[in-house]
Amino acid sequence: MGERKVKAPGQRQMSGSRAGGPSLPENGNNATTAYLDYAQVKSRQEERMDLDSLVQSLSELLASSGTISNELLVTDEEGFVLYRLNRKSAGGVPEGCCLAVEASGVNALGLALKSLETVKIAGKKHSRSGFKQCISLGIPIVDGGRLIACVGYILPENSSNLLDSGILDNIIRTLVQAAVKMLEARKSLDELYLLKEFFNHLDPNQGNMVVDSALNIIQVNRQAEILLGLPKEELIDLSLPDITVSLPPDISNKDSCESRTCKLLTCSPAAKVEILTRISPVCSDYDRCVGWHLSFEAAKNDTRKESKKTLNKYEFKDIVGQNKEFMKLLGLANAVAKSPSNVLISGESGTGKELFAQAIHNASACANGPFVAINCAAIPRELIETEMFGYVEGAFTGARKQGMQGKFLCAHKGSLFLDEIGDMPLELQPKLLRVLQERSIVPVGGSTPIPVDIRVISATNQKLEELIAANKFRADLFYRLNVINLRLPPLRERKDDIPLLAQFFIAMVNKKLHKRVEKISDAAMQVFMDYHWPGNIRQLENTIETAVNLADDIIDLEHIGLLLGEKAAASSTAAPGSAPVVNTLEEMEKIEIARALNQCDGNVTQAALILNIGRATLYRKIKKYQIL
Numbered sequence: 001m002g003e004r005k006v007k008a009p010g011q012r013q014m015s016g017s018r019a020g021g022p023s024l025p026e027n028g029n030n031a032t033t034a035y036l037d038y039a040q041v042k043s044r045q046e047e048r049m050d051l052d053s054l055v056q057s058l059s060e061l062l063a064s065s066g067t068i069s070n071e072l073l074v075t076d077e078e079g080f081v082l083y084r085l086n087r088k089s090a091g092g093v094p095e096g097c098c099l100a101v102e103a104s105g106v107n108a109l110g111l112a113l114k115s116l117e118t119v120k121i122a123g124k125k126h127s128r129s130g131f132k133q134c135i136s137l138g139i140p141i142v143d144g145g146r147l148i149a150c151v152g153y154i155l156p157e158n159s160s161n162l163l164d165s166g167i168l169d170n171i172i173r174t175l176v177q178a179a180v181k182m183l184e185a186r187k188s189l190d191e192l193y194l195l196k197e198f199f200n201h202l203d204p205n206q207g208n209m210v211v212d213s214a215l216n217i218i219q220v221n222r223q224a225e226i227l228l229g230l231p232k233e234e235l236i237d238l239s240l241p242d243i244t245v246s247l248p249p250d251i252s253n254k255d256s257c258e259s260r261t262c263k264l265l266t267c268s269p270a271a272k273v274e275i276l277t278r279i280s281p282v283c284s285d286y287d288r289c290v291g292w293h294l295s296f297e298a299a300k301n302d303t304r305k306e307s308k309k310t311l312n313k314y315e316f317k318d319i320v321g322q323n324k325e326f327m328k329l330l331g332l333a334n335a336v337a338k339s340p341s342n343v344l345i346s347g348e349s350g351t352g353k354e355l356f357a358q359a360i361h362n363a364s365a366c367a368n369g370p371f372v373a374i375n376c377a378a379i380p381r382e383l384i385e386t387e388m389f390g391y392v393e394g395a396f397t398g399a400r401k402q403g404m405q406g407k408f409l410c411a412h413k414g415s416l417f418l419d420e421i422g423d424m425p426l427e428l429q430p431k432l433l434r435v436l437q438e439r440s441i442v443p444v445g446g447s448t449p450i451p452v453d454i455r456v457i458s459a460t461n462q463k464l465e466e467l468i469a470a471n472k473f474r475a476d477l478f479y480r481l482n483v484i485n486l487r488l489p490p491l492r493e494r495k496d497d498i499p500l501l502a503q504f505f506i507a508m509v510n511k512k513l514h515k516r517v518e519k520i521s522d523a524a525m526q527v528f529m530d531y532h533w534p535g536n537i538r539q540l541e542n543t544i545e546t547a548v549n550l551a552d553d554i555i556d557l558e559h560i561g562l563l564l565g566e567k568a569a570a571s572s573t574a575a576p577g578s579a580p581v582v583n584t585l586e587e588m589e590k591i592e593i594a595r596a597l598n599q600c601d602g603n604v605t606q607a608a609l610i611l612n613i614g615r616a617t618l619y620r621k622i623k624k625y626q627i628l
Helices: 038-047 049-065 108-115 167-200 222-228 324-336 353-362 381-389 426-438 464-469 475-481 495-513 522-530 536-550 557-572 585-599 604-611 615-625
Strands: 072-076 081-085 119-122 134-143 146-156 207-212 217-220 244-246 260-265 274-283 289-296 343-346 371-375 414-419 454-460 484-487
Touching: 038 049, 038 081, 049 072, 049 081, 049 146, 049 167, 072 108, 108 119, 108 134, 108 146, 134 167, 146 167, 167 207, 167 217, 167 274, 167 289, 207 222, 207 274, 217 222, 222 324, 324 353, 324 484, 343 353, 353 371, 353 414, 353 454, 381 426, 426 475, 464 475, 495 522, 495 536, 522 557, 536 557, 585 604, 585 615, 604 615
Parallel strands: 343 454, 343 484, 371 414, 414 454
Antiparallel strands: 072 081, 072 146, 119 134, 134 146, 207 217, 207 289, 244 260, 260 274, 274 289
């Protein structure tokens, strides 16, 4: 709630008090009594949909009971009287008067707001002379752990023969409790309207969000999580102003409004991006505005041709996960996708680096251009230069008659993905650095620079800093590539995603193999959760595919024992209290490679296909572990 200016008593003509009733709060202790004027009271009433609903419920209960004829006051959490119920004349405590202790001294409503407990005060215990012959009662109203109001009275001691007996107080407490329950029920009903609106607008290509009348976020879809850069668990703890650049100034919480636009801000601290969104009112059956629906999407290039989309063209919405830190990474990647800066994606094999690279490309300004990938580890050293930069006619013996266009030119007006950049030959690195600086290439055997307009995305499963220290990678090239760094976590650091990923792969493989496997047994899932997954998501996918081939309807231990190894299967069936068998990452990787080679009778090419890694990578690991 924003800061409001209030007026002192001398700035406003006050109504006279009712015969026998309390006079207006006076400066009995020289403190200044604060007031809201008529316009400010109405403004607060319009802003506070929760108080409006509470007062409506309380008024209905008062009218139906007929047992209370005395005036009841309803203040906001700051102590300003916004409503007078059952009033019989223009006298009494007026709307706009502040009953906070700091403004009006000791009184039951002010103390109730401070203590969050029901308070009753009689006669001379009041600070103000105008209240010395009165009895006051204050009942704080807390909604969802937040103080929102206070209900009570300030009445002459002789105003009712029920005051002394306490019957009136009990009746008021009961009515207030009932009104709070009605408020909770109304909020639940309002939320149902909002959720209905949310599910009516589900679209995987568009961010969707609903907020209540107080602009608190109620629900978001996955695309909203990606675009805003925060998981749902954090977003629903925020309100719309927390993530908004500018809200329409005339949004009313009480009246239906026309749809309009506002700007949301991505929550990623590394890249703030404005997102234009459409905001529309959500109304109940009685045309009462209960909240707002927002729809938004990433900026698109209208010239993008849908025909260029292929099955291996992934977008951020295709990336599966719910881990909190992973969702933040996904939001950051989506935010930086709009930038032309170079991106370096680091992570272990199988974590989805190319998936992220394609998603970044498809969310970038060059999405209508080509996405060209080159694996720096899979191309022989003597051929990698021509693969990247191409060559002219007659550049060397055996060259094509018309020369060859390299990957850089193929990626013109698009993105070039340099996978396994850590395996690029040291002698070629200065040439790559020059291309990145000059934005032009010279084909092998040529002399004329050719301009290229590309976005470079690199990936590595190695620690480039260590390669730099060992003089195997140029520091200047590293800094040129590492403008924006995205570290993809291994699967063992996002184990809460394993059930979601497993079910996703089951559905995918079912479709591919025309099977109807439904789920994974609890025992098999426990093995999945305990396993280290050296091959990460790629290994999980292969494990699921093998298991779906073997299973009929449920994947159980017998379907995954061969893949995970006897130790992993044994650890899942070990007696309670026994120490689980723990393998290091390298040990498990060595076991998987040896098993694949044994399965293929030593055929490296076939083993690489089973492990879903490059042949050059497999050769390097065979040498590292001295398997053959």
